[in-house]
Amino acid sequence: MSQSIVIKGATVVNRESQQVADVKIENGFVVEVAKNLKGDLQLDASGCIVSSGFVDLHAHLREPGKEEAETIETGSRAGALGGYTALVAMPNTDPPQDSVAVIDFVREQGKRAGLVDVVPSGCITLGRQGESLAPMAELSLAGVTLFTDDGNGVQDAALMRRALEYARGLGVTLAQHCEVAELTKGAVMNECSCCTDLGLPGWPAIAEELMVFRDIELVRITGASMHFLHLSTKRSVELVRAAKRDGLPITAEVTPHHLSLTQELLASYDSVYKVNPPLRSAEDIRALKDGLRDGTIDAIATDHAPHPRRDKEMSLDLAPPGMLGLETALGVVLAEGMCEIRDVVALMSWNPAKIARIGSTHGLDVVAGANANLCVFDPELTWSVDPDRLASKSTNTPYAGKTLRGRVRHTIFKGTATVIDGQAQK
Amino acid sequence: MKHLRSIDELGLDGLTGLLQLTDHMAEINQRPVPKVPALRGRTVASLFFEDSTRTRLSFETAAKRLSADTMTFNVSTSSVNKGESLRDTVATITDMGVDAFVVRHKSVGIPWQISQWTTASIINAGDGAHQHPTQALVDCYTIREATHAQSFAGMKIAIVGDIKHSRVARSNIQAFSLLGAKVTLVAPPTLLPPDVSHWPVTVAHKLDEVIGQTDVLYMLRLQSERMAQGHVPTLREYSEQYGLTHKRVLALKSDAIVMHPGPMNRGVEMQIDPSDVKNSLIHRQVANGVSVRMAVLFELLGSGSNLGGQA
Numbered sequence: 001m002s003q004s005i006v007i008k009g010a011t012v013v014n015r016e017s018q019q020v021a022d023v024k025i026e027n028g029f030v031v032e033v034a035k036n037l038k039g040d041l042q043l044d045a046s047g048c049i050v051s052s053g054f055v056d057l058h059a060h061l062r063e064p065g066k067e068e069a070e071t072i073e074t075g076s077r078a079g080a081l082g083g084y085t086a087l088v089a090m091p092n093t094d095p096p097q098d099s100v101a102v103i104d105f106v107r108e109q110g111k112r113a114g115l116v117d118v119v120p121s122g123c124i125t126l127g128r129q130g131e132s133l134a135p136m137a138e139l140s141l142a143g144v145t146l147f148t149d150d151g152n153g154v155q156d157a158a159l160m161r162r163a164l165e166y167a168r169g170l171g172v173t174l175a176q177h178c179e180v181a182e183l184t185k186g187a188v189m190n191e192c193s194c195c196t197d198l199g200l201p202g203w204p205a206i207a208e209e210l211m212v213f214r215d216i217e218l219v220r221i222t223g224a225s226m227h228f229l230h231l232s233t234k235r236s237v238e239l240v241r242a243a244k245r246d247g248l249p250i251t252a253e254v255t256p257h258h259l260s261l262t263q264e265l266l267a268s269y270d271s272v273y274k275v276n277p278p279l280r281s282a283e284d285i286r287a288l289k290d291g292l293r294d295g296t297i298d299a300i301a302t303d304h305a306p307h308p309r310r311d312k313e314m315s316l317d318l319a320p321p322g323m324l325g326l327e328t329a330l331g332v333v334l335a336e337g338m339c340e341i342r343d344v345v346a347l348m349s350w351n352p353a354k355i356a357r358i359g360s361t362h363g364l365d366v367v368a369g370a371n372a373n374l375c376v377f378d379p380e381l382t383w384s385v386d387p388d389r390l391a392s393k394s395t396n397t398p399y400a401g402k403t404l405r406g407r408v409r410h411t412i413f414k415g416t417a418t419v420i421d422g423q424a425q426k
Numbered sequence: 427m428k429h430l431r432s433i434d435e436l437g438l439d440g441l442t443g444l445l446q447l448t449d450h451m452a453e454i455n456q457r458p459v460p461k462v463p464a465l466r467g468r469t470v471a472s473l474f475f476e477d478s479t480r481t482r483l484s485f486e487t488a489a490k491r492l493s494a495d496t497m498t499f500n501v502s503t504s505s506v507n508k509g510e511s512l513r514d515t516v517a518t519i520t521d522m523g524v525d526a527f528v529v530r531h532k533s534v535g536i537p538w539q540i541s542q543w544t545t546a547s548i549i550n551a552g553d554g555a556h557q558h559p560t561q562a563l564v565d566c567y568t569i570r571e572a573t574h575a576q577s578f579a580g581m582k583i584a585i586v587g588d589i590k591h592s593r594v595a596r597s598n599i600q601a602f603s604l605l606g607a608k609v610t611l612v613a614p615p616t617l618l619p620p621d622v623s624h625w626p627v628t629v630a631h632k633l634d635e636v637i638g639q640t641d642v643l644y645m646l647r648l649q650s651e652r653m654a655q656g657h658v659p660t661l662r663e664y665s666e667q668y669g670l671t672h673k674r675v676l677a678l679k680s681d682a683i684v685m686h687p688g689p690m691n692r693g694v695e696m697q698i699d700p701s702d703v704k705n706s707l708i709h710r711q712v713a714n715g716v717s718v719r720m721a722v723l724f725e726l727l728g729s730g731s732n733l734g735g736q737a
Contacts, residue, residue, distance in 0.1 A: 193620075196619035196624075200555075269536075310511055317534065
């Protein structure tokens with residue numbers, strides 16, 4: 001019998017209840033939620049929240065192919081420190097996640113690291129080339145439930161329609177990176193007054209919105225379920241809101257950086273702020289937050305995208321887009337103070353677990369019998385981000401030196417403490 | 427002043443100061459031996475990642491007339507092509523003992539990035555479509571020389587052509603406006619940036635509607651690749667709408683000035699020979715380039731009043 005763990009004195013946040021109690025964990029499960037529990041390992045959590053562990057729908061773990069930037073192990077550790085117990089691994093690896101062999105490899109590497117559940121997504125098209133479908137049925141038999149060409153949008157409308165039809169038969173979800181490529185050639189930042197000044201090619205909002213619109217209409221005629229990755233514009237939120245009102249099986253995510261940072265940061269010429277889709281305007285941020293509050297947006301996902309320093313030291317046009325997210329997501333979301341704690345847990349755990357179809361083990365209420373995938377965080381603790389002290393192999397965080405509010409104290413994965421008092425346990 | 431990276435950073439005082447200093451340099455350039463020891467012992471490295479003849483030669487000539495040592499970093503034969511990062515390149519040259527980098531690069535923001543990696547001064551000789559501050563200084567000096575105006579208040583300047591992709595336009599809009607001119611941008615909407623509402627300019631789409639009221643007609647170069655990118659249907663059509671033709675020369679005010687940053691696309695934006703225009707300042711722009719760049723180098727690297735003496 002394994003040692004028991006008791007989380008002492010946190011506020012337990014569940015869907016229908018919120019109470020201060022101790023949580024006892026044994027053999028991978030929550031066994032009791034009550035006052036004055038005792039266990040082999042007692043973790044102080046006074047003033048903290050305990051909830052189901054976070055689920056990231058959007059993590060680039062870079063393995064296989066770009067281990068210089070991140071490995072599944074380092075990314076998993078960053079995730080655990082961020083309160084995550086499951087990460088959906090994006091498929092733009094090298095080789096890409098379009099074969100059972102690569103899917104199995106990614107999942108196995110996740111198990112070896114043993115810090116979070118690594119849930120590999122599959123490619124929609126072979127090699128993410130947008131030309132022919134990946135073997136989605138085989139991949140789905142290998143356990144893939146979420147398919148995406150993330151990094152690329154599927155440009156060909158006919159192919160996307162076929163993919164949705166095929167996905168409906170398999171009962172899987174397609175996740176789209178919405179970007180009409182013809183409109184974003186060479187684009188570095190949002191098309192706005194700031195890109196006018198800098199003389200940089202703009203990434204117009206319409207390039208995202210056209211594909212959101214197209215795919216909503218394709219969902220309407222195919223009936224397949226669809227998830228929109230990293231929405232960034234006001235009009236995208238409006239389109240998704242209307243589609244949900246029509247009852248379409250659509251979900252959507254936003255990233256912490258699109259909720260907190262604006263396009264003007266690019267005037268620093270620092271490519272740490274280059275990301276795809278680009279940072280937008282303050283008005284877009286307001287619309288994204290409205291979308292979070294009214295349920296149009298289902299999840300906050302990190303789009304954690306590590307890049308080695310030498311790549312990010314290139315000029316704005318050449319540097320690869322993307323920024324770290326796993327270790328700062330909670331602190332950014334809480335610092336923005338845009339919603340209640342319960343909503344934060346819904347957006348970072350309950351809803352994404354459902355979208356990733358891992359709701360039987362993740363995103364559960366903290367009650368006796370539930371799988372012990374838990375996050376304990378102090379919602380008031382302020383801390384300053386030091387890129388060199390992050391667990392990620394890369395340092396490209398846009399929050400370097402910034403003060404965030406809210407930090408993960410303990411993370412429990414499959415009944416074992418992966419993080420205690422902010423320190424990774426392996 | 428540590429760097430010259432944009433007109434914005436330079437500001438009005440910096441701009442007028444450099445224009446005044448250019449007068450001194452122009453005087454030196456009139457001497458039988460146009461050379462002074464002002465920057466003896468200083469080293470200026472030109473770091474050109476984009477083809478340039480006139481700007482690079484102009485800087486190197488300016489440095490030599492101030493007795494600075496120069497080194498030229500030739501990208502095509504350098505280790506940049508062996509995968510050396512820009513940061514390593516800059517650090518290596520800095521270690522050799524360099525006081526200033528003159529940088530041209532196709533990427534926006536490179537002068538700012540480089541200034542984090544070196545203690546040397548940075549002079550922006552063009553970064554992407556962003557800034558080309560010494561060209562703007564040359565143009566302001568040239569207008570001032572021709573009009574004897576200390577301020578450009580009330581002056582109407584039309585900048586014609588590919589504003590969207592032009593670093594010359596971005597620097598000149600800032601410089602002309604700082605000096606008080608009223609700037610009009612003349613271009614089809616496809617060659618304008620997405621949003622210029624916050625710029626101190628007016629916008630026109632028809633050259634013929636503004637040419638008669640213009641004091642300075644500033645023609646920009648149209649690169650032929652803009653056609654392939656669909657910004658204009660054909661060069662012929664662009665030329666008809668926005669090129670300087672004999673007919674348009676006749677529509678100019680009698681004392682209007684014509685300028686072009688070079689190199690000219692004859693038959694496209696310039697359908698005539700510049701010498702056909704009475705007040706073309708295109709040759710003065712080139713001639714003043716050396717004096718202006720001497721002023722910039724002296725301002726950044728000189729130690730006060732040692733402009734006198736013979737080399």
